[in-house]
Each structure stands twice: as C-alpha cells, then as structure tokens.
Amino acid sequence: MISVQDLVKKYGSFVAVDHLSFEVERGELFGLLGPNGAGKTTTISVLSTLLPADGGTVVVAGCDVGRDPGGVRRRIGMVPQEIALYEDLSARDNLRFWGQLYGLSGSSLHTRVDELLEAVELTEHGRQRVSRFSGGMKRRLNLAAGLMHGPEVLFLDEPTVGIDAQARSKILDLIRRLNDDGLTVLYTTHYLEEAEQLCDRIGVIDQGRLAALGDKDELIRQIGDEDTIRFVLPPEAFDDLVAAAAAWGAIGDPEIRRGRVVLRVVDGGRALPQLQAWLEARDLPLAHLEIERPNLENLYLNLTGRALRETT
Amino acid sequence: MNPRFIGAIVAMRLRRIAADRGNVIWLLVMPLVFTFMMGELMGDWSASGAKPTLVVYGMRGADPAFSAMVDRLGTSDDFRVVARDTTAAPARARRLLEGKYVSGALIIAEDYADSVAAGQRPRVQFFYDSDRRSSQGVRRAVDRELARLATRTAAERLVDPAAADSDPALASAFDDSAYARLYEEPRVRLETEVRGRSRGADLLVLDDAREHSAPSYTLMFILMFMLMSAKDLVLERQNRTLDRLRIAHPSTGDLVLGFFLSGFVLGLVQGGLLLLINSLWTGIDYGDSPAALVLVMVLFVAMSSAAGLLLGTLATSGGQADGLGMVFGLGLPALGGLWWPLEVTPEFMQEFGRALPTGQAITVFHDLIGRGHGVAEVAPMLWGLGFWAVLLLVLAALRFRRYSV
Numbered sequence A: 001m002i003s004v005q006d007l008v009k010k011y012g013s014f015v016a017v018d019h020l021s022f023e024v025e026r027g028e029l030f031g032l033l034g035p036n037g038a039g040k041t042t043t044i045s046v047l048s049t050l051l052p053a054d055g056g057t058v059v060v061a062g063c064d065v066g067r068d069p070g071g072v073r074r075r076i077g078m079v080p081q082e083i084a085l086y087e088d089l090s091a092r093d094n095l096r097f098w099g100q101l102y103g104l105s106g107s108s109l110h111t112r113v114d115e116l117l118e119a120v121e122l123t124e125h126g127r128q129r130v131s132r133f134s135g136g137m138k139r140r141l142n143l144a145a146g147l148m149h150g151p152e153v154l155f156l157d158e159p160t161v162g163i164d165a166q167a168r169s170k171i172l173d174l175i176r177r178l179n180d181d182g183l184t185v186l187y188t189t190h191y192l193e194e195a196e197q198l199c200d201r202i203g204v205i206d207q208g209r210l211a212a213l214g215d216k217d218e219l220i221r222q223i224g225d226e227d228t229i230r231f232v233l234p235p236e237a238f239d240d241l242v243a244a245a246a247a248w249g250a251i252g253d254p255e256i257r258r259g260r261v262v263l264r265v266v267d268g269g270r271a272l273p274q275l276q277a278w279l280e281a282r283d284l285p286l287a288h289l290e291i292e293r294p295n296l297e298n299l300y301l302n303l304t305g306r307a308l309r310e311t312t
Numbered sequence B: 001m002n003p004r005f006i007g008a009i010v011a012m013r014l015r016r017i018a019a020d021r022g023n024v025i026w027l028l029v030m031p032l033v034f035t036f037m038m039g040e041l042m043g044d045w046s047a048s049g050a051k052p053t054l055v056v057y058g059m060r061g062a063d064p065a066f067s068a069m070v071d072r073l074g075t076s077d078d079f080r081v082v083a084r085d086t087t088a089a090p091a092r093a094r095r096l097l098e099g100k101y102v103s104g105a106l107i108i109a110e111d112y113a114d115s116v117a118a119g120q121r122p123r124v125q126f127f128y129d130s131d132r133r134s135s136q137g138v139r140r141a142v143d144r145e146l147a148r149l150a151t152r153t154a155a156e157r158l159v160d161p162a163a164a165d166s167d168p169a170l171a172s173a174f175d176d177s178a179y180a181r182l183y184e185e186p187r188v189r190l191e192t193e194v195r196g197r198s199r200g201a202d203l204l205v206l207d208d209a210r211e212h213s214a215p216s217y218t219l220m221f222i223l224m225f226m227l228m229s230a231k232d233l234v235l236e237r238q239n240r241t242l243d244r245l246r247i248a249h250p251s252t253g254d255l256v257l258g259f260f261l262s263g264f265v266l267g268l269v270q271g272g273l274l275l276l277i278n279s280l281w282t283g284i285d286y287g288d289s290p291a292a293l294v295l296v297m298v299l300f301v302a303m304s305s306a307a308g309l310l311l312g313t314l315a316t317s318g319g320q321a322d323g324l325g326m327v328f329g330l331g332l333p334a335l336g337g338l339w340w341p342l343e344v345t346p347e348f349m350q351e352f353g354r355a356l357p358t359g360q361a362i363t364v365f366h367d368l369i370g371r372g373h374g375v376a377e378v379a380p381m382l383w384g385l386g387f388w389a390v391l392l393l394v395l396a397a398l399r400f401r402r403y404s405v
C-alpha cells in the first residue's frame, strides 16, 4: 500500500531523510518511531505530496507521489502533528468544511459529519467552538477531519502529543478500530510504548535513517539474544571468574564497570545457577545482582543513542 | 476551476470573520468614527479650524467709514475677520488662499484715507477662491458691505455742502444725473482677483470635509482590514490547515481564488455598507455616475484583497504580518491622500500619491463628488487601480505556488 525506496529529502544542505526504505501492506498498522527531529514529519509530508522528494521513489495506494500527486491526495487522509482546525468555528462547521472540499454536500455531508462526531465521541460538543475544547477533544476532532472522505490510507503524525493518558488511550482505541475496519495506517510517534502496543510493525528512524525495522520480536532479535548479569565481586576473585565464565556460555570476557562485574551470556537462566554454585564454592556472597533481558527500550536507546526522557 | 471548492473556502472564511464579533469594530465602527471626527475637525478645509477667515490688511490706512464696515463684517456668523494694521503684498494673500489658511483677503491701499479726503476713489483689493464654498460666502458678504458703503458715501455727499463745494458736479443738491453718476461710480473701486480657476483641476473641489473623509476612511479601513487579515494565511500555514487544504484539492489556482474572493466579497459588503451609511447620515452625494462608483469600489477592493493575500504569503510570522500590515495599512493611505487631501501636499507628492492605488481611488471619488465626472473622465485612474489589482494578484498567486508541489 505504501512503498518507500531510498527516499532522500534535504532542507538546503541538511539531509532530513537519508535513503529511507520501507513497505507497508494493505490493512497494516505501521509505526514510525523516532525521537524529535528524526525526520518523521518530513517523511509523512513527502508521502502525502506536501513536500517534493529529492531522491528515491514513493508509491502510495498505487500512485507515485511525484507523478500522480492528485491520485495520492484523493486516497489518503492526513492528520498533522498540529491541531489543523479552525478553532474559531464549531466542531461541526470544521468537519462540514473539510467534507465540502471533498465534494460532499447535502444529506450525505450531514450524515458523514454525524458519523464521525459519533466515532470520536464529540456528538454532544458538535456545536461548540473548537477553541473551548480540551487538548484530547481537539486531537480527536483533528483525527476525524482527516477521515471525512473515507481514505484508504491514513497518515497520523504524533496524534497523541501533549494529552493525558486517558485521552491517549481513547485515541489509540479509535485508531485500532479504524485499522480493524481495513484502514491502512502509518503512525508516527516518539513514544515507544505506543508503537509497541499499537503497531503491527515498527520502523525505528533516527537522524533520517532507518535504524531497525520489523515486528516487536524481530526488533528484539536484532540486538541479539544475549542477557546481561551484573553483580558485585571482590576484586581478587575477578581473574578466577574470567577463567570460569566461558563454561557458562559467556559472550566475550566479563568486564568491570562502575565497581560491578558485567557478564554477558547467551542464556541468563542457565548461567545464573552455575554462577551461584561457583560463588558458594568460594564462600563469596552474591551481592547487587541484576539480570537484564533485551527489550525494546534498550533497543531504542541503543539505536538512537538518546534516553527516552530527553524526547518526552 | 472548481466553483464548489472556491465557494466552500469563501463561505468558511466569511464565517470565521463573522464568528468574531470584534471584527465589526474594525470593519464598520472605526471607519464611521474616523469619518465623523475628521469631518468635524476639518469642516471647511481652512486650516484655522473652526471658522473660515477673512483677513484684512492695512487697517491703519482706512477711514472711519471703512473701519465701521469691517466691524460689521466681523459680526458674521459664517466667518471671522482678522484685521491687521500691516500692509501686505498681493502675493501673500494668494499664498494664504492657496494654502487654505483663509477664505478671503482684503488689502486696503495705504493712501485709502487720503484718497477719500481728496475726493478720489481709493483702492481695495479682494482675493478669494471661487471653487470654495466658504470663499464664496465671504465674497457675498464683502460685496454687500461695499455696496452699502458706496450708497452711504453717495448719500453723504448729496447732503453735505462742503462735499458739493469740492465736487462741481454736485453744485445743485439732488441733481438726478449727479446721483446716477455717483451711483455708477461708487466711491470704492473694487478690484477682484479670482484665485483657483487658473489652476482649476489641481485645487480641491469639495465643499465639506466629510465629502473627503467619508470615501477616504471607507477606503482606508477596507485596505487595513485586508492587510490585517494577512496574518490568517500565516497562521493557516503554521497550524497546517493550509496543508489540509492542499491535500484536499490539487489546484493552486482554486486555492488562490478562494482566498482572494473571500476578501473581495467581504470588502464589497464593508465598502457598500459604509458608503450607504455615510450617504444616509450626512447626505453625501457620490456624483452622477453609479457605474464609475461601482468600478472604483470593485477595483479598489480587488486591489486590497490581493495586497492582503500577497502580504500573507510574504510574511514569515504572524507578528511580521501584523507589523507590515500596519506599515502599509497606514502608509499607503497617508501617501495616497486618504488622511489629508493630496491637494494640500507639494506637487511631487501629489504625483507620487496618484501613482499609488489609494491616491487613484480617492482622486476618482473627488472627481465624482466634486466635479460630477463620469467613467470616461476618471478612466485613467481606474486603469491605474486595475493595474495594481492585477499586479498584486499575480504576485500573490506566484508566491502561492511554492506551497504546492
């Protein structure tokens, strides 16, 4: 449904999207995960024909964005990162306007507006000015505005930014329902949990490059199957440990970091009892033990080199 | 072209303007307040303010009869009299008239009293501007008083033996032919110099400041509102509604037309209402050519809407749009003679002003109101306005293209 190959987009000499490639199947919910400035909005803008590409090919719903932008525009819905609404008008007037632009009128327009207000749970607030809406209500209406003409593909650019957990889960539910009804969704976010919960597949993007791609398990496999065991050991025992560790499936030699031994092993579950036995034999205590299994958060941190906290 | 798409944009933008009641202040209330205030302030165009002025030079040389006449002129409700002992050259009187500082000037010859005593006819020069109503009023009063002075002198001579002694023609009292001759040859020889007609076209032809302030503030606030709404386009870009518009429809032309026409419709409604209210309120007559009136409004509103659109595409932030809107919204009216008539500015400023759309539009209004001109006579100014409208719209459309792929 969406095919991106070697996409390059520059702002002057700055490369915002750098040879990006990915595919999204019909009916898929694809997540583009990346920190601020990663190039998510730029990518979506090219895919939705708002910005011309500087290289590569992009095909959306069977239409090439460069050669047939009109075809793309008819088939896509776009929900910008900003609240792209006329806040001095009512919710109903906003939806009516966007519907009119797609040629809806009369009772079909009326029905569609009602349907969407219902879908985003704003029926009671239809006549209210958008400027009086809460952040979550605005986000929901922003989403509805992109759906007026019943698109085949929906681009969602960080649709949950700046709203509370409850409002967020409402939106995620809505997106899931739309996807269940067959809508192909390209969803960008910098929240790992959202991508993890919501998306069938995830592309991690950083500094314009695709850092990893796949479903959750595939991504985890990409950082390897190793577990990390950390514990405190008297320094004089360290050399013995190095000699013994190879037998427990250790990957490389153990290291000492910040006063703790860091032992990377193929399977923590098997290595741990052996380690314990080794310590008991020497009458040493097992102090400050920590076992770390691979997870998406680590992956994300490794790939993007940035703590999530910085980006939220 | 997709009329439905364009119509939807126009309707949406007008609805947004209607949604903010405060807009009525800038669209209608402020222009009416300015029209009224400035109309009151400049009532008769004479710079002295309240009343037109008749200035009288050389009072020291006048005889008691003439002084009494000047006093009587001073009791007029329609103008005030400023009497000066100094003598003045005609050049000064002309300057005062052309600068619209006074509505009339009398210059009494230095030898006035001596001439009277010698039985000769003394000389008084009178300057006025035939194109100005206040000036005409002063002239009527001066004529009337001089006639009275002449009759009085004649009567005096007819009954005064001493006068008869010095004038052989009065040898016998109440000689019919003598009376007739005296009447034909009044004591005062009035030399009247008419200012204004010589430079006719350049001089202000309006009687009342409101005939200027009504159209000028109508035009100014149309332009101002349009330029101030340039910010809307910047905001549409920033909050990405413009992106939504672009995705909804591929034609840049329709988008430009939608934005342009929304301003155009709004401006026509605003301008039409203002002209109507002013004509009902102060009885202003916009001349004999409805066609010319409609044309000048249509072209000026189109020019303003295009200017607002262009500004919106040029400004990079809402603040910048506001700032530039203020600069042009006040600057163009000032240079084009909307705040004060171009006629009071130096020649080169007048020429410059009439090259600007504001100057062109107000010149048409002056010609319609003051001279009763029609489409043919104001055509050069209309072409100028049309040129500006097209130029600005084309530039705006070209700038708009950068928003589409």
Ligand SMILES: Nc1ncnc2c1ncn2[C@@H]1O[C@H](COP(=O)(O)OP(=O)(O)OP(=O)(O)O)[C@@H](O)[C@H]1O
Pocket: A011, A014, A016, A034, A035, A036, A037, A038, A039, A040, A041, A042, A043, A081, A190
């Ligand atoms: N119009 C522009 N001109 C120049 N640089 C730009 C422009 N728009 C974006 N950039 C730069 O391109 C990079 C990618 O920006 P983009 O908006 O695509 O990131 P993003 O992933 O959407 O980030 P965010 O999470 O903050 O929305 C950033 O470094 C940004 O500063």
Ligand SMILES: [Mg+2]
Pocket: A040, A041, A042, A081, A157, A158
């Ligand atoms: Mg973004």
